[in-house]
Amino acid sequence: MEPKLSPAVIQTAQAHEGPIETDAVIVGAGPVGLFQVFELGLLEIKAHVIDSLAYPGGQPMELYPDKPIYDIPAVPVCTGKELTDALLKQIEPFGATFHLGQTVTVVRKQDDGRFFVETSKGTQFLTKTIFIAAGVGAFEPRTLKVDGIDKFEGSQLFYRVKNPADFAGKNLVVVGGGDSALDWTLNFTNEGPNKAESVILLHRRDGFKAAPASVAKMKELCDAYEMQFIVGRSPASTRRTASSAR
């Protein structure tokens, strides 16, 4: 799925003569950064928002645009993309300026109390306030360190799921033990339009950073022979599967 941007909101600043002087810079256009635009807007402060990604939305947009989210107050269920679209709609009146596809590399306090901020693209700011809404940091996938594996990237090797339908009916190995790995493992194992032919979850240890409920569900699915979990640390442990995963 390609993210749809709202042209009214997303204005990537072009080249400037000297630093942009402003009241507020927000680092990160994830849910927190976007809602910060709203909070500042209520105070009639316009913000400049910077993100490494080419589009706003942070983790929900980049890592799980189609996954259902159940814990937003007053919203029974929405996807990562729907959450982003709603936040963008909510901040539309406040005219933020977005500087996307660039990473903040310099933040320096000036003698006059303002902050000098510079990005990887050379955009510079002098701002009275800076809001760090950088979440878990700028996104860079941790790549597999296997000789020659790069040539499979984009055909058989993927570091993120853009369109879950691309993986429907396939034999999948999901590598990792965080929320992302567990969420996609469950998504592709459960009945539904994106169900895979088979799913193996491969993790370096028998312990997970993911939400305990997701781990419990994964183990249930293993016990029901719906999927497999393999610990991939040593030759002996790679033979361990579902029932020995507990």
Ligand SMILES: Cc1cc2nc3c(=O)[nH]c(=O)nc-3n(C[C@H](O)[C@H](O)[C@H](O)COP(=O)(O)OP(=O)(O)OC[C@H]3O[C@@H](n4cnc5c(N)ncnc54)[C@H](O)[C@@H]3O)c2cc1C
């Ligand atoms: C697979 C998965 C499923 C999840 N499911 C749920 C769920 O169902 N419900 C829930 O409540 N939470 C869920 N979460 C957690 C939720 O996504 C995060 O808590 C939330 O995204 C945090 O928002 P944020 O704005 O603080 O940070 P982020 O969403 O991480 O956004 C931070 C942004 O800052 C940018 N950034 C960082 N450093 C820089 C820099 N130096 N320069 C420029 N830009 C920078 C990043 O590119 C990023 O876009 C899930 C997380 C994952 C990975």
